[in-house]
Amino acid sequence: EAGVAQSPRYKIIEKRQSVAFWCNPISGHATLYWYQQILGQGPKLLIQFQNNGVVDDSQLPKDRFSAERLKGVDSTLKIQPAKLEDSAVYLCASSFLRGQETQYFGPGTRLLVL
C-alpha cells in the first residue's frame, strides 16, 4: 500500500512570495490533514478535510493560507504572501475516517522563507 505522498520535499522562497504544497493521501482515506511543524515543536493542525469539505480550519491563518481538496482526493496548501515565520515543515496526514482513526503522515515539505 502506497503511503501519503507530498511534493516538493524542499522549498526556499523570499518573503512576500507565494508557494504551494501538494499532498496525495492513502487511497480510500476520507480524512486529510495539514500540519505545520516549526523547528523544535510538535505538529500543529492547520486544516482538516472530510472528503472535499472542511471540517476544521480554526488554526489556519486565513489572511495568507488557503487549502483545497476539490475532488476529495489530493489537496493543495498555499501560502500567499509568505512571511519569515512561515518557515517550517508542512506535514500532510490522512486517515480512513474521522474520530479515533490513526493518522498516517507523509514525508513533509520543508519550507524556508528568506
Add this chain to the structure above:
Amino acid sequence: AQTVTQSQPEMSVQEAETVTLSCTYDTSENNYYLFWYKQPPSRQMILVIRQEAYKQQNATENRFSVNFQKAAKSFSLKISDSQLGDTAMYFCAFTRNNNDMRFGAGTRLTVKP
C-alpha cells in the same frame, strides 16, 4: 483545551537497554485516544503505539509498551532492548472523537552504541 506535555526534551540510552519517555496530558473528556509517534531524521512521522482510554490494559507492540495511568493523566512509553534505529524524535499525541490531534513538543532520543 487539551494540552500534552513532554517534560524531557532530550534523552539518551545505551544500545540494548531500556528507556522510558514521559507524557502527561490534560483533558476533561472520558473517552479519548493516545498515541506515540516516532519521527526519525528523515522526518516521516510513524505510529509507534496507540491506546484507547476506555481500555485498562496497557498497549504493547513488540519492544514498545505504554504505562497508561488514566487518573494521573499519564502516558509513558517504554522501549526495551533499544536499537540504534530507535534514534528519533518521539511525540506523544492526544485526540478526542473529532480527531483534533494535539501533539507534545517531543523528546529527542539518542541510542548510543
